[in-house]
Structures are given as structure tokens and as C-alpha cells.
Amino acid sequence: MKLKFFSSYVLLIGVLLFTVIQEFSYGDSEDKYRSERERMVTTQIDFRHVKDGRIGVKNEAVLEAMLRVPRHKFVPRKSQSRAYVDSPLPIGYDQTISQPYIVAYMTEQLKPKKDYKALEIGTGSGYQAAVLSGLVRHVYTIEIIEDLGKRTKKRLKDMKYKNITVKIGDGYFGWKEHSPYDIIIVTAAPNHIPPSLVQQLKPGGVMCIPVGGRFQVQSLILVQKDKDGSVKTKQIMPVRFVPLTRNH
Ligand code: SAH
Secondary structure, eight states: OHHHHHHHHHHHHHHHHHHHHHHHHHTTTHHHHHHHHHHHIIIIIITHHHHHSOOOOOOHHHHHHHHHSOGGGGSOGGGGGGTTSSSOEEEETTEEEOOHHHHHHHHHHTOOOTTOEEEEEOOTTSHHHHHHHTTSSEEEEEESSHHHHHHHHHHHHHTTOTTEEEEESOGGGOOGGGOOEEEEEEOSBOSSOOHHHHHTEEEEEEEEEEEOOTTSOEEEEEEEEOTTSOEEEEEEEEEOOOBOOOOO
16 A cells, blocks of 8 residues: 555656656747757758759848747747748638748848838738848838738737837838838739839839739749839749739
8 A cells, every 4th residue: 555655656756757857848849949940941941952942041140030030929829830841821811921931032032231121011920020120120011901910910019029010901002101111022912013112112122022813823023123213123933922912
């Protein structure tokens, strides 16, 4: 009898110790996510060319931003364990958060600088805005789905991103009030480049935008406005984004 009591006592202590050790080694899983982020940056973004011929992202500041921003906090709870996989993920409302590589690649193309003002069309989860926010002075971002926009606004506030301003509305017309912008990023695909966005780009500024129909392969396009105001466009890669929708 005494021995039985003793062994269950030992068992109990064992279970307790195991839990404590696990708690310490995984923290509240933030360490686990940190190492998933490191793996994501190394295998999917930095050394991308080894994998599928796409060019690796080399801008150090961009790679650091990808390491820093906790992507798992921008996806629905049930998808958290898949937050760092090499693909886009659903975020509800029929929308998706872009593949990590695409976020990093587009950000690098924009050549962000600390004193820049950026405009994003298609806030979604707020992840792209959060990545940009550490690289520029201010990010203005527009989301057309009201509920999604409100939730993301709260998320960014709770996470203490102070240099991101979210507006609910149709981003097709840009956000004139704060224009001109050094950089503009569009994360939903229209079938043509919205003229207002080109207008709101600063001379010397750059815009990265996927263009194409819903059932077509879209092209990621880099729009550059020269100092004299002339505009050049360059196709950089085939992509697939959710469509840019319009308020009627
Ligand atoms: N950048 C986002 C991914 C966005 S998915 C992220 O990091 O999570 C594209 C988003 O664009 C969706 O949330 C969609 O609702 C929004 N969108 C589509 N058309 C829009 C429009 N005309 N104006 C503003 N947002 C739009």
C-alpha cells in the first residue's frame, strides 16, 4: 500500500516536472514560431533560387522585417500551425494572406527607406502593412471589406503598430489626402492600373501591382515614375492574387 502511494507520488512529480520543462523549452511557443520564421526566411525567401528558380530576396532590412513580424498572429487561430508554410493562406471573407516569399519580394522591389510614406491597397490581415511599417515612416492602407478592416485595425492597435493607418473604402481611387506616396503596393488584382494610383505616386516613386483578370494569369508590374513625371512599367513575374473588387 505504502509503495503504491509512493509510486503514484513519483509519477505525479514526474508529470509536473515534464510540464515545467516543456513550458521552459517552448516558452508560450513564441520560440517555436521564431525558429519557424528563421527557417521560412532561409529556405523560402533568401535561398529561393535553390528551390524553384525564383530569385532569392537579398535586401537585409527586408529579411529582418520578415524575421521580426509574427505572421502566426495575422492568420486565423485554426491556421496558426501553418502560418510559416510556403503558400498563401485563407484569412476569412474569401480573402488570403499572400505567400511569405511574395510579401518579401514585393517589399524588396519597392526599395523602402526610413523616411518614406507608403500606401497599400488591400489591407487584408495587416501582415504586409506590418512588414512595411518597420521599413518606412508611415503606412496608409485601405481595405474594402468593412468587418475585415475593423478586425485588422484592432489587431494592429493591440500589437502596437503605431505608424499604420487603416481606412475602410475602395482603394481604386487611392487616398488623396496623404498623397503623394514614395511607394504604393497593391495586394489585390485589378484588370488595369488605376490612374489615381499613378497620379498619387511621387516623382521618383514606385508602385508594385498585380494586374490581370480573375481567371487569367496575372502579371506583377513595377510602375516607376521618374523625377520628370514620366511613367515606365515593367512586368516582373506571373502571380495569382484575389481580384480587386469595386464598390458600386
Ligand atoms: N495584404 C494583405 C493580403 C490581402 S488579400 C495581407 O497582408 O494580409 C487582398 C485584400 O484586398 C482583401 O482583403 C480584399 O478585401 C482587399 N480588396 C479587394 N478590393 C479592394 C479595393 N477595391 N480596395 C481596398 N481593398 C480591396
